[in-house]
Amino acid sequence: MADVLMQIDGQPASAADLGHFALSNYGAFTSMQVEDGGVRGLDLHLARLDDEAVELFGVPVPEATLRERMRQALDGRSGRFSLRVNLFSDAVSLRAPEAVVEPRVLTTLSPLASPLTTPLRLQSQAYAREVAHLKHAATFGLTRARRQAVLAGFDDALFVDAEGRISEGSIWNIGFVQGEAVIWPEAPMLAGTGQALLQRGMADLGLDSETRPVRLSDLAAFDAAFICNSATPACAVAAIDGHPFGPAEPLISRLIDAWRSNPCQAI
Structure with a gap:
């Protein structure tokens, strides 16, 4: 297949179709990893799209329609996308x-x-x-923040x-490890599907889990930290600003096992 395939409402996206999309960032989305026609946490993605549609447009897209648009994007392909x-x-x-x-529904398969x-x-x-609980299309601030971090010698913001x-990162959530417990920050943020x-x-x-406020002054209380999103089940954090964290390989393996324990749900 081509590197990227775009459809709008099940049809190949034309330049005219994409005109409004290119000129306006009023909208929202979700991103998922497809494995042989299934998605881990598909129910989470569908619920996110439902909430986004109602809040931003006042009308939901029927779940059956969303599933059909996803199947049309895949067009019977097997494999991982x-x-x-x-x-x-x-x-x-x-x-x-x-x-x-x-x-309208724009699908992008890559x-x-x-x-x-x-x-x-x-x-x-x-x-x-802005409107942190939505995965909206206004990503200027995220790109600028990440650019500033990279130009300063870091990997991300x-x-x-x-x-x-502490809330979230550019395109991921963060978790902190304290003994056998994972502490999730409590602040306005996007509830990630990976999380x-x-x-x-x-x-x-x-592994136990709890949510509570976490500040930069609390970092010394944690043994490790990691980030997660739909594409990365868990990746260790080496340091935040000047505060280093120890190696986290055994923990990362356990977290990935926890992520993999979720079966793929057929589209």
Whole structure:
């Protein structure tokens, strides 16, 4: 197949179709990894799309329609792919924002995203995503934050809100390890599908989990840290600013096992 295949409402995306999408970032999406026609946590992605459609457009896209659009994107292909599903509408614009309408569905099928494996050096930045609970298409702030981190010699940016609480990273959630427990930060952020899959599988592997506020001043209390998203079940954090964390290979293996314990759900 071509490197990237884009469809809108099940049909090849034309330049005219993509015009509004290119000129407006009012919309939202979810990204998933497909394995032979199934997705781990597909129910999470479908629930996210439902919430996004209702909040941004006032009308949900029926689940049957979303599944059909995903199947049309795959077109019977077996193997592993990355699939992104965007919701947008050319009926909603800055000049005419009031339309209540079922959004259109843009699917983008591409080669499987490689998981991160090298421990990350993170730069903390005072930043909070707009409407943080939504995976919306307005990614200017995320790209700028990550660019600033990389130009400063780090791998990525870790966000700290106005109250000093650690929240999330550019495209991932973060977890901290204290003994046999994983501590998830409590702050406005996106509830990640990767994080949810880990939480579903951790209890069976003897790992406890809790959510509470975490600040940069708390880092010395943790044994390790890791990031996770839909493409990376778990990747160790080497350091945050000048605070280093110890090796986390055994923990990362256990977390990946927790993630893999979630079966693929057929599209």
